Amino acid sequence: MLDLWYTEEWTDNCRFSLKVKEQIHSEQSEFQKIDFFKSEEFGTFFTLDGLMMVNEKDEFVYHDMITHVALATNPNIKRVLVIGGGDGGTVREVTRYPHIEKIDMVEIDERVVRLSQKYLPITASKLEDPRVTLYFEDGLKFVEESAEGSYDLILVDSTDPISVGEGLFTTGFYKNCYRVLSDEGILINQHESPYFAKYAAEMKKAHNKIKNLFPVAKVYQFHQPTYPSGHWLFGFASKKFDPIADHQREAWEKFGLKTRYYNSDIHTGAFALPTFVREMLEDV
Numbered sequence: 001m002l003d004l005w006y007t008e009e010w011t012d013n014c015r016f017s018l019k020v021k022e023q024i025h026s027e028q029s030e031f032q033k034i035d036f037f038k039s040e041e042f043g044t045f046f047t048l049d050g051l052m053m054v055n056e057k058d059e060f061v062y063h064d065m066i067t068h069v070a071l072a073t074n075p076n077i078k079r080v081l082v083i084g085g086g087d088g089g090t091v092r093e094v095t096r097y098p099h100i101e102k103i104d105m106v107e108i109d110e111r112v113v114r115l116s117q118k119y120l121p122i123t124a125s126k127l128e129d130p131r132v133t134l135y136f137e138d139g140l141k142f143v144e145e146s147a148e149g150s151y152d153l154i155l156v157d158s159t160d161p162i163s164v165g166e167g168l169f170t171t172g173f174y175k176n177c178y179r180v181l182s183d184e185g186i187l188i189n190q191h192e193s194p195y196f197a198k199y200a201a202e203m204k205k206a207h208n209k210i211k212n213l214f215p216v217a218k219v220y221q222f223h224q225p226t227y228p229s230g231h232w233l234f235g236f237a238s239k240k241f242d243p244i245a246d247h248q249r250e251a252w253e254k255f256g257l258k259t260r261y262y263n264s265d266i267h268t269g270a271f272a273l274p275t276f277v278r279e280m281l282e283d284v
Protein backbone atom coordinates (compact mmCIF):
# COMPACT_ATOMS: atom_id res chain seq x y z
CA MET A 1 0.00 0.00 0.00
CA LEU A 2 1.39 3.41 -0.98
CA ASP A 3 0.30 6.47 0.98
CA LEU A 4 -0.51 9.59 -1.06
CA TRP A 5 0.42 12.92 0.54
CA TYR A 6 -0.07 16.54 -0.57
CA THR A 7 2.96 18.55 0.53
CA GLU A 8 3.29 22.32 0.40
CA GLU A 9 6.51 24.19 0.99
CA TRP A 10 5.69 26.93 3.50
CA THR A 11 9.31 28.09 3.62
CA ASP A 12 12.59 26.60 2.42
CA ASN A 13 12.81 24.82 5.78
CA CYS A 14 9.23 24.02 6.65
CA ARG A 15 6.57 21.96 4.90
CA PHE A 16 2.92 21.17 5.48
CA SER A 17 1.65 17.70 4.53
CA LEU A 18 -1.82 16.30 4.29
CA LYS A 19 -2.69 12.70 3.54
CA VAL A 20 -4.95 12.53 0.50
CA LYS A 21 -7.39 9.85 -0.55
CA GLU A 22 -7.28 10.76 -4.23
CA GLN A 23 -6.64 13.52 -6.69
CA ILE A 24 -9.94 14.29 -8.39
CA HIS A 25 -8.90 16.90 -10.93
CA SER A 26 -5.81 18.55 -12.37
CA GLU A 27 -5.45 21.11 -15.14
CA GLN A 28 -3.39 24.03 -16.28
CA SER A 29 -5.82 26.88 -16.92
CA GLU A 30 -4.91 30.00 -18.88
CA PHE A 31 -3.75 31.51 -15.58
CA GLN A 32 -2.60 28.82 -13.14
CA LYS A 33 -2.32 25.15 -12.26
CA ILE A 34 -5.53 23.94 -10.58
CA ASP A 35 -5.61 20.71 -8.54
CA PHE A 36 -8.50 19.24 -6.57
CA PHE A 37 -8.03 16.49 -3.97
CA LYS A 38 -10.05 14.52 -1.45
CA SER A 39 -8.68 14.04 2.07
CA GLU A 40 -9.89 12.44 5.26
CA GLU A 41 -8.90 15.31 7.55
CA PHE A 42 -9.87 18.40 5.52
CA GLY A 43 -12.39 16.98 3.05
CA THR A 44 -12.23 18.16 -0.56
CA PHE A 45 -9.64 20.89 -1.17
CA PHE A 46 -8.00 22.67 -4.06
CA THR A 47 -4.66 24.26 -4.71
CA LEU A 48 -3.54 26.91 -7.21
CA ASP A 49 0.06 26.65 -8.39
CA GLY A 50 0.72 24.26 -5.51
CA LEU A 51 -0.68 26.45 -2.73
CA MET A 52 -3.68 25.51 -0.59
CA MET A 53 -6.67 27.74 -1.31
CA VAL A 54 -9.82 26.29 0.17
CA ASN A 55 -10.86 23.09 1.93
CA GLU A 56 -14.16 21.92 3.33
CA LYS A 57 -13.01 21.82 6.95
CA ASP A 58 -11.55 25.26 7.67
CA GLU A 59 -13.03 27.45 4.92
CA PHE A 60 -15.63 28.78 7.36
CA VAL A 61 -12.93 30.57 9.35
CA TYR A 62 -11.60 32.53 6.40
CA HIS A 63 -15.01 33.32 4.92
CA ASP A 64 -16.48 34.41 8.26
CA MET A 65 -13.56 36.68 8.97
CA ILE A 66 -13.31 38.28 5.53
CA THR A 67 -17.03 39.17 5.58
CA HIS A 68 -18.61 39.73 8.98
CA VAL A 69 -16.06 42.11 10.55
CA ALA A 70 -16.91 44.76 7.95
CA LEU A 71 -20.68 44.15 8.14
CA ALA A 72 -20.60 44.48 11.93
CA THR A 73 -18.71 47.77 11.62
CA ASN A 74 -21.07 49.21 9.01
CA PRO A 75 -24.33 47.20 8.94
CA ASN A 76 -25.69 49.55 6.23
CA ILE A 77 -23.42 48.24 3.49
CA LYS A 78 -25.50 47.66 0.35
CA ARG A 79 -23.11 47.34 -2.61
CA VAL A 80 -20.30 44.81 -2.38
CA LEU A 81 -17.39 44.02 -4.70
CA VAL A 82 -15.55 40.72 -4.22
CA ILE A 83 -12.22 40.45 -6.05
CA GLY A 84 -10.97 36.90 -6.61
CA GLY A 85 -12.91 34.48 -4.41
CA GLY A 86 -13.67 32.04 -7.24
CA ASP A 87 -14.63 29.25 -4.83
CA GLY A 88 -17.69 31.33 -3.87
CA GLY A 89 -17.26 31.17 -0.08
CA THR A 90 -17.02 34.92 0.39
CA VAL A 91 -20.05 35.56 -1.79
CA ARG A 92 -21.96 32.88 0.15
CA GLU A 93 -21.37 34.76 3.41
CA VAL A 94 -22.28 38.15 1.88
CA THR A 95 -25.58 36.78 0.52
CA ARG A 96 -26.66 35.96 4.08
CA TYR A 97 -27.52 39.65 4.58
CA PRO A 98 -30.93 40.20 3.02
CA HIS A 99 -30.52 43.99 2.87
CA ILE A 100 -27.47 43.80 0.60
CA GLU A 101 -28.59 44.87 -2.87
CA LYS A 102 -25.69 44.16 -5.19
CA ILE A 103 -22.76 41.73 -5.11
CA ASP A 104 -20.26 41.86 -7.96
CA MET A 105 -17.56 39.21 -8.04
CA VAL A 106 -14.55 39.66 -10.31
CA GLU A 107 -12.55 36.47 -10.73
CA ILE A 108 -9.77 36.29 -13.30
CA ASP A 109 -10.06 32.53 -13.82
CA GLU A 110 -13.49 31.17 -14.75
CA ARG A 111 -12.15 27.60 -14.35
CA VAL A 112 -11.80 28.10 -10.57
CA VAL A 113 -15.50 28.98 -10.40
CA ARG A 114 -16.70 26.14 -12.59
CA LEU A 115 -14.59 23.52 -10.78
CA SER A 116 -15.65 24.82 -7.36
CA GLN A 117 -19.28 24.56 -8.43
CA LYS A 118 -18.62 20.94 -9.32
CA TYR A 119 -16.41 19.81 -6.43
CA LEU A 120 -17.18 22.30 -3.61
CA PRO A 121 -20.93 22.81 -4.07
CA ILE A 122 -21.52 24.08 -0.52
CA THR A 123 -18.84 26.73 -0.78
CA ALA A 124 -20.06 27.78 -4.23
CA SER A 125 -23.75 27.47 -3.31
CA LYS A 126 -24.76 31.13 -3.62
CA LEU A 127 -23.07 32.16 -6.84
CA GLU A 128 -26.45 32.05 -8.53
CA ASP A 129 -28.15 34.38 -6.04
CA PRO A 130 -29.99 37.02 -8.16
CA ARG A 131 -28.00 39.83 -6.52
CA VAL A 132 -24.71 38.30 -7.69
CA THR A 133 -23.05 39.24 -11.00
CA LEU A 134 -19.91 37.34 -12.02
CA TYR A 135 -17.21 39.05 -14.09
CA PHE A 136 -14.34 36.97 -15.44
CA GLU A 137 -11.58 39.52 -15.70
CA ASP A 138 -8.61 41.00 -13.89
CA GLY A 139 -9.68 42.73 -10.65
CA LEU A 140 -6.98 45.33 -11.17
CA LYS A 141 -8.51 46.45 -14.46
CA PHE A 142 -12.05 46.17 -13.09
CA VAL A 143 -11.42 48.70 -10.29
CA GLU A 144 -9.59 51.00 -12.69
CA GLU A 145 -12.74 51.13 -14.81
CA SER A 146 -15.30 51.31 -11.98
CA ALA A 147 -17.04 54.57 -11.14
CA GLU A 148 -16.11 56.66 -8.10
CA GLY A 149 -18.08 55.76 -4.98
CA SER A 150 -19.78 52.77 -6.58
CA TYR A 151 -19.27 50.25 -3.72
CA ASP A 152 -19.61 50.32 0.07
CA LEU A 153 -17.39 47.31 0.63
CA ILE A 154 -14.52 45.72 -1.29
CA LEU A 155 -13.39 42.23 -0.21
CA VAL A 156 -10.11 41.18 -1.78
CA ASP A 157 -10.15 37.39 -1.63
CA SER A 158 -7.04 36.89 -3.67
CA THR A 159 -4.12 34.54 -4.06
CA ASP A 160 -0.72 35.55 -2.66
CA PRO A 161 1.21 38.46 -4.22
CA ILE A 162 2.71 36.28 -6.93
CA SER A 163 1.57 35.53 -10.48
CA VAL A 164 -1.97 36.79 -11.31
CA GLY A 165 -2.51 38.04 -7.75
CA GLU A 166 0.48 40.38 -7.73
CA GLY A 167 -1.38 43.44 -9.03
CA LEU A 168 -3.85 43.23 -6.15
CA PHE A 169 -1.08 44.21 -3.71
CA THR A 170 0.03 47.39 -5.52
CA THR A 171 -0.46 51.04 -4.54
CA GLY A 172 -2.25 51.65 -7.84
CA PHE A 173 -4.83 49.00 -6.99
CA TYR A 174 -5.38 50.32 -3.45
CA LYS A 175 -5.74 53.90 -4.81
CA ASN A 176 -8.47 52.70 -7.16
CA CYS A 177 -10.18 50.86 -4.30
CA TYR A 178 -10.19 54.13 -2.34
CA ARG A 179 -11.72 56.00 -5.28
CA VAL A 180 -14.34 53.33 -5.99
CA LEU A 181 -15.48 53.16 -2.35
CA SER A 182 -18.24 55.42 -1.01
CA ASP A 183 -17.45 57.82 1.87
CA GLU A 184 -18.54 55.10 4.28
CA GLY A 185 -16.58 52.44 2.41
CA ILE A 186 -14.51 49.59 3.84
CA LEU A 187 -11.73 47.56 2.20
CA ILE A 188 -10.73 44.14 3.54
CA ASN A 189 -7.71 42.46 2.03
CA GLN A 190 -5.20 39.66 2.45
CA HIS A 191 -2.31 40.51 4.76
CA GLU A 192 -0.64 37.09 4.73
CA SER A 193 1.04 35.65 7.85
CA PRO A 194 3.24 37.50 10.35
CA TYR A 195 5.02 34.35 11.38
CA PHE A 196 7.46 33.48 8.60
CA ALA A 197 9.73 36.21 7.25
CA LYS A 198 8.73 35.92 3.58
CA TYR A 199 5.00 36.33 4.32
CA ALA A 200 5.61 38.98 6.99
CA ALA A 201 7.53 41.07 4.47
CA GLU A 202 4.45 41.04 2.17
CA MET A 203 2.19 41.92 5.07
CA LYS A 204 4.32 44.94 5.98
CA LYS A 205 4.44 46.14 2.38
CA ALA A 206 0.66 45.85 1.98
CA HIS A 207 -0.02 47.60 5.28
CA ASN A 208 2.38 50.41 4.51
CA LYS A 209 0.69 51.15 1.17
CA ILE A 210 -2.81 51.07 2.65
CA LYS A 211 -2.07 53.18 5.70
CA ASN A 212 -0.71 55.93 3.45
CA LEU A 213 -4.06 56.10 1.65
CA PHE A 214 -6.82 55.37 4.15
CA PRO A 215 -7.46 57.36 7.38
CA VAL A 216 -8.28 54.11 9.18
CA ALA A 217 -5.94 51.14 8.53
CA LYS A 218 -5.89 48.23 10.96
CA VAL A 219 -4.91 44.59 10.91
CA TYR A 220 -6.77 41.66 12.44
CA GLN A 221 -5.92 38.02 12.90
CA PHE A 222 -7.50 34.59 12.78
CA HIS A 223 -6.49 30.93 12.88
CA GLN A 224 -6.35 29.15 9.55
CA PRO A 225 -4.78 25.73 10.10
CA THR A 226 -3.97 25.07 6.43
CA TYR A 227 -2.31 28.43 5.60
CA PRO A 228 1.39 28.92 6.34
CA SER A 229 1.91 28.90 10.14
CA GLY A 230 -1.87 28.80 10.74
CA HIS A 231 -1.72 32.45 11.87
CA TRP A 232 -3.27 34.64 9.18
CA LEU A 233 -4.12 38.34 8.87
CA PHE A 234 -6.56 40.57 7.06
CA GLY A 235 -6.25 44.31 6.65
CA PHE A 236 -9.23 46.54 7.51
CA ALA A 237 -9.17 49.96 5.86
CA SER A 238 -11.86 52.60 5.82
CA LYS A 239 -12.48 56.23 5.01
CA LYS A 240 -14.56 56.69 8.13
CA PHE A 241 -15.18 53.71 10.38
CA ASP A 242 -12.94 52.30 13.08
CA PRO A 243 -13.69 48.59 13.57
CA ILE A 244 -13.50 48.86 17.36
CA ALA A 245 -14.86 52.37 18.13
CA ASP A 246 -17.68 51.94 15.58
CA HIS A 247 -18.38 48.24 16.18
CA GLN A 248 -22.17 47.79 15.90
CA ARG A 249 -22.42 44.70 18.11
CA GLU A 250 -26.18 44.84 18.68
CA ALA A 251 -27.10 45.74 15.12
CA TRP A 252 -25.05 42.78 13.84
CA GLU A 253 -26.51 40.39 16.41
CA LYS A 254 -30.00 41.40 15.24
CA PHE A 255 -29.24 39.87 11.84
CA GLY A 256 -29.44 36.55 13.69
CA LEU A 257 -26.76 34.83 11.61
CA LYS A 258 -25.40 31.53 12.88
CA THR A 259 -21.65 31.62 12.42
CA ARG A 260 -19.09 29.03 13.49
CA TYR A 261 -16.02 31.25 13.93
CA TYR A 262 -17.05 34.91 13.96
CA ASN A 263 -18.90 36.37 16.95
CA SER A 264 -18.98 39.79 18.57
CA ASP A 265 -16.21 38.92 21.06
CA ILE A 266 -13.98 37.55 18.28
CA HIS A 267 -14.57 40.86 16.46
CA THR A 268 -12.97 42.77 19.33
CA GLY A 269 -10.37 40.12 20.12
CA ALA A 270 -9.14 39.76 16.54
CA PHE A 271 -7.75 43.30 16.62
CA ALA A 272 -5.72 42.59 19.79
CA LEU A 273 -2.44 41.70 18.15
CA PRO A 274 0.55 39.91 19.69
CA THR A 275 3.45 42.19 20.58
CA PHE A 276 5.66 40.92 17.74
CA VAL A 277 2.96 41.75 15.19
CA ARG A 278 2.37 45.20 16.71
CA GLU A 279 6.07 45.89 16.50
CA MET A 280 6.14 44.83 12.85
CA LEU A 281 3.32 47.22 12.08
CA GLU A 282 4.90 50.13 14.01
CA ASP A 283 7.96 49.52 11.92
CA VAL A 284 6.35 50.08 8.51
Ligand code: SAM
Pocket (backbone or CB within 6 Å): 048, 052, 053, 054, 062, 083, 084, 085, 086, 087, 106, 107, 108, 109, 112, 137, 138, 139, 140, 157, 158, 159, 160, 164, 165, 166, 167, 168, 190
Ligand atom coordinates in the same frame (compact mmCIF):
# COMPACT_ATOMS: atom_id res chain seq x y z
N1 SAM B 1 -8.72 32.18 0.30
C1 SAM B 1 -7.67 31.88 -0.58
C2 SAM B 1 -6.29 32.13 -0.03
O1 SAM B 1 -6.10 33.09 0.72
O2 SAM B 1 -5.40 31.39 -0.37
C3 SAM B 1 -7.84 32.57 -1.86
C4 SAM B 1 -9.03 32.02 -2.57
S1 SAM B 1 -8.71 31.77 -4.25
C5 SAM B 1 -10.27 31.34 -4.80
C6 SAM B 1 -8.34 33.36 -4.84
C7 SAM B 1 -8.75 33.65 -6.26
O3 SAM B 1 -8.21 34.92 -6.65
C8 SAM B 1 -8.26 32.65 -7.29
O4 SAM B 1 -9.36 31.93 -7.79
C9 SAM B 1 -7.59 33.50 -8.37
O5 SAM B 1 -7.89 33.08 -9.68
C10 SAM B 1 -8.16 34.87 -8.06
N2 SAM B 1 -7.32 35.98 -8.54
C11 SAM B 1 -5.98 36.09 -8.43
N3 SAM B 1 -5.58 37.23 -8.99
C12 SAM B 1 -6.68 37.86 -9.47
C13 SAM B 1 -6.89 39.07 -10.16
N4 SAM B 1 -5.88 39.87 -10.51
N5 SAM B 1 -8.17 39.42 -10.47
C14 SAM B 1 -9.21 38.62 -10.12
N6 SAM B 1 -9.06 37.45 -9.49
C15 SAM B 1 -7.81 37.07 -9.16
